[in-house]
Ligand SMILES: Nc1nc2c(c(=O)[nH]1)N[C@H]1C(S)=C(S)[C@@H](COP(=O)(O)OP(=O)(O)OC[C@H]3O[C@@H](n4cnc5c(N)ncnc54)[C@H](O)[C@@H]3O)O[C@H]1N2
């Protein structure tokens with residue numbers, strides 16, 4: 001058996017990032033992978049500006065204007081709205097100013113209007129307090145300096161990243177082309193939802209899981225659907241899958257059973273290695289390649305996942321996802337895990353395999369464990385909001401610290 005770590009290393013050695021970079025409108029870039037680091041050619045904010053609707057003045061002028069009655073009244077010398085620039089502040093005066101409007105030269109402080117009283121004629125303002133110098137002023141470049149790198153190459157862009165790029169005026173971004181993944185499913189027991197379910201049949205839930213997982217990762221999915229469990233039909237499916245695909249993924253038929261034709265079909269159309277990975281669920285895995293495709297190597301990688309629904313889900317997240325991220329050009333593909341307190345006991349761990357337990361974060365901040373951890377129990381993954389990665393032979397007692405992998409981070 002291979003450790004997860006070794007399996008991942010070997011798998012990633014077979015993943016070559018796809019070539020092809022193009023500039024696309026920034027608004028369409030969320031979920032895409034940035035091909036080159038981006039620098040800002042401007043400072044953000046571009047000028048000192050007001051954080052409040054209020055009055056801008058020079059702090060020293062306000063201090064000097066404190067009257068015998070303790071009140072501070074300044075004449076209003078100009079009005080500056082967002083989108084306009086004022087003129088240098090007349091010494092000893094205040095500028096009426098609005099949120100986002102540039103601070104006029106000579107002013108250094110803003111007081112929000114709720115802390116002021118405007119004169120009846122609108123010609124002067126009384127400050128009800130003198131704030132600290134610099135109050136309510138957003139400094140030029142306090143967010144981004146001119147020339148700063150705002151986004152590194154290899155980053156899968158979030159909605160926040162896209163907004164950041166837009167904030168420095170980038171109308172397009174260079175991104176890697178989408179990774180194309182072909183999927184198909186074998187197993188004469190499989191039926192599609194909407195079809196009747198004869199005795200011995202089950203619904204093809206893995207098709208829905210894999211297609212959705214790949215789409216969430218930003219792949220272009222070529223879903224070839226169900227293929228009859230015959231050698232020729234499976235070979236034909238592989239020859240079709242290899243056209244315009246960067247990766248082929250199937251589920252089922254990778255363990256020791258004799259009834260399945262995925263293994264001999266891949267061997268006939270290319271090459272195949274069968275692995276036993278020391279994880280639970282998800283021990284059997286097939287890695288190979290199918291001849292053909294439009295890439296320089298003349299073949300397309302093939303990954304065969306185990307058929308059990310939870311096994312295929314977990315092996316997708318632990319092995320296929322890093323593979324896809326590498327094809328996409330993502331720089332940092334390692335999933336993040338967090339130390340969390342277990343609120344459950346796990347008394348009979350697998351002695352040799354790394355377990356991935358379906359857990360949920362409880363209201364008390366401790367993790368709860370789904371009672372049935374069987375590899376066919378899809379309810380457990382729908383219920384869970386994360387996985388606990390439990391090393392071989394590790395007993396968990398309530399209160400122990402465990403490694404938690406949030407599903408929300410693994411699905412993008
Ligand atoms: N003698 C042994 N038997 C098994 C071993 C073993 O080491 N020795 N390993 C077990 C483990 S662990 C797993 S995981 C499974 C993997 O089996 P396969 O990948 O060959 O998958 P199948 O036999 O085709 O199916 C297993 C199970 O999953 C259901 N299935 C298959 N495809 C789908 C689908 N698209 N949607 C929903 N469910 C699917 C299938 O009906 C079976 O119930 O092997 C163990 N056996």
Ligand code: MOO
Pocket residue numbers: 279280281282283284306308311312375
């Ligand atoms: O490793 Mo298998 O995936 O448990 O059922």
